[in-house]
Amino acid sequence: MFVPTERKISLQNRLLESYPNVSFLDVSEAVVYLQSVVQKISFAIQLLVGAAFIAGTLVLLSSLRSSRFAREREAMLLKILGAGQGQLRIILMSEQVFLAVLSVGSGYLLAEVLCRVLIPNLMESAVVVPYGLVMPLLVIAVMLNIVMSGLLSREIFRAKPLELIRSV
DSSP states (O other), X not given: OOOOHHHHHHHXXXXXXXXXXXXXXXXXXXXHHHHHHHHHHHHHXXXXXXXXXXXXXXHHHHHHHHTHHHHHHHHHHHHHTTOOHHHHHHHHHHHHHHHHHHHHHHHHHHHHHHHHHHXXXXXXXXXXXXXXXXXXXXXXXXXXXXXXXXXXTHHXXXXXXXXXXXXX
């Protein structure tokens, strides 16, 4: 039962006079302490999410850089076979869109499954996912992947087939 602070002492005194055998516990300080602990845990989780995002971005950049050689070879073969710059752009971007959707989707599904399994079992709490915030983040992650891969493959679109052959 919540009682305002100014009425708390008078209420406790009246109850003690009426019921001398009953002990009263004021849990308001415990609640304040628990709230501070939860805020600290929340901040730690936000830091971990930020670190995971930075690590994911670094992994994305390194995988795009490492697959550049394969994309150059594919572009070389497609240009030699007569593919225009527009066709080449469509082929490479559709590949990147597919990979981005696949990776973001699998990451989301893994997080959703772990969330649905771990939170009820470890914290004995209901899972509340703010889908209104999650879905735009998924779209942003896909777009970020597409933009980064487009930026890293700019030189491939500009290069002549002979230049690509010589670089291999």
